[in-house]
Amino acid sequence: QVQLVQSGGGSVQAGGSLRLSCAAFESTYSTYRRVGWFRQAPGKEREGVADIDKDDGSIHYANSVKGRFTISQDTAKNTVYLQMNILKPEDTAMYYCAAGSYSSDYTRPKTFNYWGQGTQVTVSS
Secondary structure, eight states, X not given: OEEEEEEEOEXXXXXXXXXXXXXXXXXXXXXXXXXXXXXXXXXXXXXEEEEEETTTOOEEEOTTTTTTXXXXXXXXXXXXXXXXXXXXXXXXXXXXXXXXXXXXXXXXGGGEEEEOOOEEEEEEO
């Protein structure tokens, strides 16, 4: 099992910033390669936001957040961050981090095996 512990989030006005953290704890027999951030608003499907490869650092972003959100990692701490700037009311959702294999892809949430507990982000206009 890979345990993911999220922190950060909260409420902010439109145009503001928030940072989410996702700390990963690997077991002896379980590991991961890619970490993704996802969000789910009430009544909507889970949407991939971005992902990052732990080993080669490759990054992908959804068009809806490109230029506003930045995914990064501190490999020494096994922690992935999502810096969210210029937040909009439509960014309001429960945000989840997830860990998967080399072939995991943020556009396909089901390819990720391990999920964090979720953290609420609310952006008011």
